[in-house]
Amino acid sequence: MNILISNASSDPIYMQILTQIRQSILSGELVAGDSLPSIRQLAKDLQVSVITTKRVYEELEKEKLIDSVVGKGSFVSGANQDFIRERRMKQLEEKMLEVIRESRELGMSSQDVIHHLTLLVEEE
Structure with a gap:
């Protein structure tokens, strides 16, 4: 670690x-x-x-x-995988909210954000 x-x-x-x-x-x-x-x-x-x-x-x-x-x-901990998955989803949602706030400051529409996300997913 x-x-x-x-x-x-x-x-x-x-x-x-x-x-x-x-x-x-x-x-x-x-x-x-x-x-x-x-x-x-x-x-x-x-x-x-x-x-x-x-x-x-x-x-x-x-x-x-x-x-x-x-x-x-x-x-x-031997916490079950559902619990850990839920925690990870919460972290992901927080990051997504950060992206949404930032995109609003840049004047981007929802469609612009989705388009950019789609492009990044396809490149990955």
Whole structure:
């Protein structure tokens, strides 16, 4: 797991870490049962406070993306695929809303956006 922290980012450090781990899980890079570094080890590797990494892991647990077992560590949750798919769909919708807002600022019609999207899909 490769996590990059940018001091130039407007996002707080814990959010940068959270977003990257979340994305690794939702993209399938990390799968159910994979172990995560300990809170202390991750803090040491990233040269951040243990409090910061603890906050990240707590948030991931609330989202049911990881499970922490006392004395054993933290693992990617065995959450069902429907749940993970739903989370990914939500992220996709957020990105699409961003595109819609940006296209409105550019004065594009719905048809223009659909046309551009179609062209990109065909090129992919």
